[in-house]
Amino acid sequence: MNLSSLLKPRAVKVLSDVTSKKRLMQAIADQAHDLIGLPSSQIFDALQERESLGPTGVGHGVALPHARLSDLTEVHGAFLRLERPIDFDAADRQPVDLVFALFAPADSGVDHLKALALVSRTLRDPALCAKLRANADPATLHTLLTDHESIQAA
Structure with missing residues (x-):
């Protein structure tokens, strides 16, 4: 993976108009609807249900919201960079501006966990996060994320 x-x-966006965690979750659900075709209300509910188990703000301005959806056959991701950080109930109480959302099949088991681990490892790199924060072009953000992985593997 x-x-x-x-x-x-097309799953990478920069958002300037998000002012709350709930609005961010709705923006993620709307973006995921465009990517995977499921109703945004179903995606929103699944994200909120997961978030109710514990916040997915992992610290250092990064959040990894995720949900399992019964109608999916593979894991999908979406990356959002927020122009203005928002409160996300993160573990370190820092506002969030880098968001990588994952959507996995309900029965994905280990694939979902592998995807979460991969994204978490990637966004733990302070140099990469600084580059992501310094760029507002979705194509550049996508390249930074996907090229970082190949650089790390070398």
Whole structure:
């Protein structure tokens, strides 16, 4: 599993109008609807259900919201860079501006966990996060994320 298989270029966005965690979750659900075709209300509910188990803000301005959806056959990702960080109930209480959402089949088991681990490892790199924060072009953000993986593997 690699980021380029999880994250398609059209799944990367920069958002300037998100002001709350709930609005961010709705923006993620709307973006995922465009990517995977499931109703955004179903995606939103699944994200909220997962978030109710514990916040997915992992610290250092990064959040990894995720959901399992019964109508999927493979894991999909979406990356959003927020122009203005928002409160996300993160573990370190820092506002979030880098969001990598994952959507997995309900029965994906280990694939979902592998995808979460891959994304978490990738966004743990402070240099990469600084580059992501310094760029507002979705194509550049996609390249930074997918090229970082190949650089790390070398």
